[in-house]
Amino acid sequence: MEWISVNERMPPDGRVVIAAHQPNRGVFPAKCSISEKPMLTYWKDLEGQYRSVTHWMPLPDPPSGN
Numbered sequence: 001m002e003w004i005s006v007n008e009r010m011p012p013d014g015r016v017v018i019a020a021h022q023p024n025r026g027v028f029p030a031k032c033s034i035s036e037k038p039m040l041t042y043w044k045d046l047e048g049q050y051r052s053v054t055h056w057m058p059l060p061d062p063p064s065g066n
Helices: none
Strands: 016-021 026-034 041-045 055-058
Antiparallel strands (some): 016 026, 016 055
């Protein structure tokens, strides 16, 4: 999987993804919510804190089998 810039495209509204912030390279699970106001996007980590995000990627598939 490759990192996707938020300038390139956004994840589906409300889906949990792996999010990153540059330049400190912090990585955390987060949800993206698209506002009804143009150009306004909110990212919340799973603890409910608003975060700044520059890149994201989908969560990997869960393990299969035993």
